[in-house]
Every structure is written in C-alpha cells, then in structure tokens.
Amino acid sequence: MTTTTAAVISSPPPVRQRRIRSALKHTGLLVFVAFMVYPLVWMVVSAFKPADQILTDPGLIPNDLTLDNFKDGWHALNRPFSVFFLNSLLVTLGSIAGNLFSCSLTAYALARLQFRMRKLYFAITLASVMLPFHVLVIPQYIFFSQFDLVNTYWPLLIPKFLATDAFFVFLMVQFIRTLPRELDRAAWIDGAGPFLTFWYVVLPLMRPALVTTTIFTFIWTWNDFFVPLIYLTRTQVFTVPVALNSMVDSETQSGVGMLFAMSLLSLLPILVFFAFAQKYLIRGIATTGLK
C-alpha cells in the first residue's frame, strides 16, 4: 500500500489504476454509509412491521406491512398526536418569527449605528453565547411560574422575541458588516432614517443570514426537549418530543412499534426540511459552525 501510494505521488498513476482505487474507495465509503444509516432504515421499516415482529426479526424486509403502529401510536396518549404536532408547529413558527425579528433589529444597531455603548453591548452579546443555559434556567423558571405562565408557550417564546439567542445576533452582525456601507449612506442622503434604511436597504440584503437563522431555529426548536420538559407538564400543551418522552414512560413490550411510528413521524418535518434546504444548511454550518 505504501509503495503504491508513494508511486502515485511521484508520477500521475495510469488511468486504470486510478479507476480501481476510486472504485475501492467508493465501495468502502458506501459500506460505511450503509452501516451508519442502518439504524434509521431499521426504524423506518420497523414502524411498518407488526409490533411483535420488530424485536424478533432484525431484517429490513418485512413479511407483512401494517399501519397499526401509526394508528395505535397516534392515540397512545390521552390526546391524538395531531395536538402535539400543532403545538410543536406553533412553538417552532413562533420561535422563528421571534428570532428573525429581535436578532435582526439588534444586529443592525450593533453593526451599523454609532453610539457610545456599542462595544460594550457587543461584548455582552458575545459573552452570552458562551453562557450555559443551566445557570439561567432555575431563576427563569421561578420568574415565569410567578407570572403563572407554566404550561403556556410564553416561557418558550418570550426569550426568542428578546434576542436571547445571541449566536444569531453575532451571525447577523458579521453578515451585515460584509454589506457595503455606501448603501446605507445613500439611503441616509435620500432622507431615510435608520428605520427606513433598515427595512428597505439592509433587511432585504440580509436574506442569506435570515435563511440560516430560520433553518437552525426550526431544527433546534423542533428537536428541543429540555425547555418544554420543564415548562410543559399538562398533556394538552406537550410538544412532540415531550409527548414521545411520555410514551417512553408508559412503554410496554408491544409499545415499541408505536414508539417507532411516532418517532418516525416526529423526524419527518426535519427530513423534509433537510431535503429542501440541504444546500443552505451545509453552507450554514460550513461558514458558521452551527450544527
């Protein structure tokens, strides 16, 4: 192996040899992909298997297909899963709106307007990116529970409308800094104040940063478990992850099929999103390091 690679480096290999190497590489990679994706495929297939066959037969080709897992799982808790999906959708869309609104306003002020506290505010924003959520959550919980907001979505949404996802502020500031300042100046000269400039000049140009923020807010909020687990204790307000957790708690042997069916459904929005937004998503993490 080492001798051939050394030979490859010193002179370009013959076409045939290159083809063989590339075929070997692809074979190895495809085996690895199959290995990595196997658990996901197993979940998909199992969701359609009769419940008693899931754990007895690990194969990917089911003998009989059934939709029972979906039917049973949908009604496994004392409310249909549609309730939880709607709850999750509401929280997710609300969070996206909140982040887009509050983070873009904040970022514009920090990136473009001149005022005395600007550097301090920006430093605070950066520092709060690093702050672990766990030090804040207990007082936040006490705060929201004093206003009787436990079991409502306010504790989940209010922070988003107050620009507390500092990473997105930072991301947008960095993005705005790449836009030519002449555009703002031109708008000022034409008589537009900061508000009109923001709305008509900067915001439309910020599209890529807004898309990245939307994508990651969607995925993080849809997947979020910790915060809804703390604030949402009544079944009717559960988001999908909390509902799944509560299914796990009441799991019996026959429940695996239902769990898989509902888990699969819970991943569908993300998979669909991934299919459509893949390009932006990959670019987003490549340039910002967001997951």
Added chain:
Amino acid sequence: MLTQAERPVEHPSPPDAPAATGKRPAFHLTRQGRAAHVFLIPWLLGFLLITAVPLFASLYLAFTDYDILNPPEWSGLENFRRMVDDEQFWASVKVTLVYVLVSVPLQLGFALLLALILDRGLSGLAFYRSAFYLPSLLGTSVAIAILWREIFGDAGLINKGLALIGIEGESWLQNPSTALATLIVLNVWTFGSPMVIFLAGLRQIPDELYEAARVDGAGVVRQFAHVTVPLLTPIIFFNLILQTIGAFQTFTQAHIVSGGTGGPANSTLFYTLYVYQQGFVAFDMGYASALAWVLMAAIGAITALHFLVSKYWVFYGDN
C-alpha cells in the same frame, strides 16, 4: 471624509438634521444613539430579564436552601459542602468527564478522517456529505434517543447482529459498565457536523503547498503531518471547543435512554441530568443552582485552558 463634507451641499439633508454642517456630527451621533436604543429595546429587555437578573438570582440561590414553595433561606456554603459527600454528584462528574474525554476525540477523529477521504477530488461528494451529516441533524432528538434505546436493548439490533455471527450479546443498557458506551457511540455517530466544518477548512488550504511538498519529496503521510494538520489547527481547535462545550451539556439522550433516572447504578447520570433532577424533580432549587454554577465554572475553566494550550499547537497563518 471629503465626500461627507460635500454631502450637505450636493444633497438635501435628512429631514431632521440641522442645516449647519459644523454641528452635524454630534447631533448625528445622538440621533443614531436614540435610534439604536429603539432598535435594541428587545435585546435590552432580554438581556436584563432573561439573562442578567437570572444570572445574579441563580448565584444568590446557590447559597440558599430553596424549595420554591417557601422563601429562600440563606445557607452559606452548605450547598457546596454537600457536594463533597454527595455520591451522585461525583458519579455525574465522572460520567460527564468520561463522556467528554472519550466521545469528543473519537467523534472529531472520525470527522477528520472522513473529511480527508472526501476532500481528495472524489466524485459523489454531495451524496456522502449529506449521508454523513444527516445523523448530526437528528442526533439530539428524542426520536433518535428512543431508537438507540431499542438498538441496544436486550432484543435489539446489536444483539441480533451479534447473534448472527455467533456471539451472545449483553444487556447493554442494564449493565453499568456498558450503558455509557452506548451514548458515546451515539455521539460519535453524529460526526457529520464537525466533518462539514473540516471539509470547509480543507478547501482553504492552497494546492501550491501540497505541490511544493511533493516537489520536496514528501509522501502522503508527511504531507498530512506537515501541511494539512498545521494549516487545519484553527479548525480543529474550533471544533474541539464547540464539541466539548456541547458534550458537557448532553441531556436529552441520557434522559431518554435511562428513563430520566441516570441508571443503571448512576452510569448515565450526566451532570445536566443531575441538575435537572435536583431542580425540577426534587425541587431542591438552591442545590441545583449551586450545581449549575459548578458546571459553568468547569466549562469556563476548560474553555480557558483550551485557549491557553492553543498557543502551543494552533497556527494562524501569518505569524
């Protein structure tokens, strides 16, 4: 500068700017300052109500005994003293440290290895990148944690697979010595997101450097050691910090796999799971706050350490 001086002559001033050019900068600044603070109302409120006040409140609570029903009672260092004798606290520290120390290097190792393989002009890059990235996207969800529970369950996929080749499996999740390993495997499985960042970093390395190394007779291994790794160190550092901080805060997977208990025998009692149990199951919020501050101090210290050590191994091009 010149254009700025010319501007009021050539164009009408903004409506509320004074006509006198000389006074303009100062007025300009306060006007922008006022506008800025209007823009910053949400952020200022958020910083105050959602971050600053809770931060100080939690620092105060860390020195109290508080069960949410009765007013907090000052207890001095009692909460911290309690940790010393608290076996569960030490168990959670151990679990978290083992998890960070094992899963982060493994995950980044896989990420780098696959990034290197995919970087070398391979066709089908987009396909592989997506396939490897997908688990990262789903990895922290409850659904995948449930899947993991079943994969490593007694009658799960792993044991079925082992049975095919004649090995008798284990109760992975019931055995304290293997339960944590299953969560490490889960974290390693999500290597796709650091991989994408590595791929972006590898793109930045100029081809000329490889050519120069080749001319000097360097083989693949030496090119890797003397060109790729040194130029990639800022990206490795970035991924390391990001994944370490993330791993310290692992919660969902541990909660689902152990049904919220951290069992068996505390072997999956992640630190954040313990904070949650103390704060929101036992409602011992004073102690939970103290625990949270220890976590913050630990993450702060480890991040600072990373930055200190980085001077010796991270190279930023120009110096």
